[in-house]
Amino acid sequence: MLEIKPELSAAYPLNIARARSIEGWMSDVELLYLAFQAYQAKDILEIGSWCGRSTRALVDNTQGHVVAVDTWAASGDEWQKEFWSASMILESDWQFKYFTENMSDVQDKLEVYRGLSTHAAMNYAALQRQFDFIFIDASHDYKNVVLDINAWKPLVRPGGVLAGHDYDPKRWPDVVRAVNELLPEASNVVDHIWAIRIKGDENGNGSDSNTISDGL
Ligand SMILES: C[S@@+](CC[C@H](N)C(=O)[O-])C[C@H]1O[C@@H](n2cnc3c(N)ncnc32)[C@H](O)[C@@H]1O
Numbered sequence: 010m011l012e013i014k015p016e017l018s019a020a021y022p023l024n025i026a027r028a029r030s031i032e033g034w035m036s037d038v039e040l041l042y043l044a045f046q047a048y049q050a051k052d053i054l055e056i057g058s059w060c061g062r063s064t065r066a067l068v069d070n071t072q073g074h075v076v077a078v079d080t081w082a083a084s085g086d087e088w089q090k091e092f093w094s095a096s097m098i099l100e101s102d103w104q105f106k107y108f109t110e111n112m113s114d115v116q117d118k119l120e121v122y123r124g125l126s127t128h129a130a131m132n133y134a135a136l137q138r139q140f141d142f143i144f145i146d147a148s149h150d151y152k153n154v155v156l157d158i159n160a161w162k163p164l165v166r167p168g169g170v171l172a173g174h175d176y177d178p179k180r181w182p183d184v185v186r187a188v189n190e191l192l193p194e195a196s197n198v199v200d201h202i203w204a205i206r207i208k209g210d211e212n213g214n215g216s217d218s219n220t221i222s223d224g225l
Pocket residue numbers: 032033034035056057058059060061062063064078079080081082124125126127146147148153
């Protein structure tokens with residue numbers, strides 16, 4: 010596993026202060042990983058933004074553009090209830106409102122796609138959009154992780170990185186199983202983030218490599 014050393018923040022102007030102020034599950038080292046990827050990328054897409062913790066780490070550290078894909082539909086999943094408060098539950102559509110508030114000062118760098126991950130992937134593929142960095146943190150069951158990897162991998166620009174959250178065999182065995190089966194060369198880069206650099210031949214057909222020479 011790659012280590013994020015304290016010198017990283019000093020060597021690069023990475024900013025995770027706003028991201029850290031937003032509820033979510035990403036650790037500091039994971040936010041730094043996203044920040045560092047964003048620092049090097051122009052076209053970024055994230056699937057699963059929730060309140061925007063990971064989104065802010067991306068937006069605040071890129072000179073480019075971030076697409077945030079999410080349904081922002083309260084699903085009732087146990088993992089979401091950890092952060093629910095009575096006032097939030099009473100307010101309809103609170104997740105999307107809270108996300109929008111958290112992004113109010115970075116609208117110029119953000120494109121919001123509200124809808125299902127697989128629909129978004131079909132639409133962006135039809136538009137021939139490609140991305141330098143795609144980060145998957147949506148549904149964590151086996152079927153949906155497989156759907157997400159298969160839908161989004163072709164949209165990573167050759168040389169770009171496909172990554173995802175919750176590579177955690179104890180809490181999310183389905184994520185680990187799907188990643189190991191579909192992307193056996195992926196690495197567990199920091200904490201619970203997996204990643205793979207997508208290589209491409211001259212015709213744009215991707216082949217995978219686990220060489221993540223990010224210096225993290
Ligand atoms: C674990 S949360 C994302 C957390 C976020 N990355 C953070 O840093 O706090 C998962 C999010 O994925 C969204 N989601 C789950 N399945 C989805 C799907 N199939 N399409 C779009 N969004 C989905 C949920 O609405 C939820 O907001």
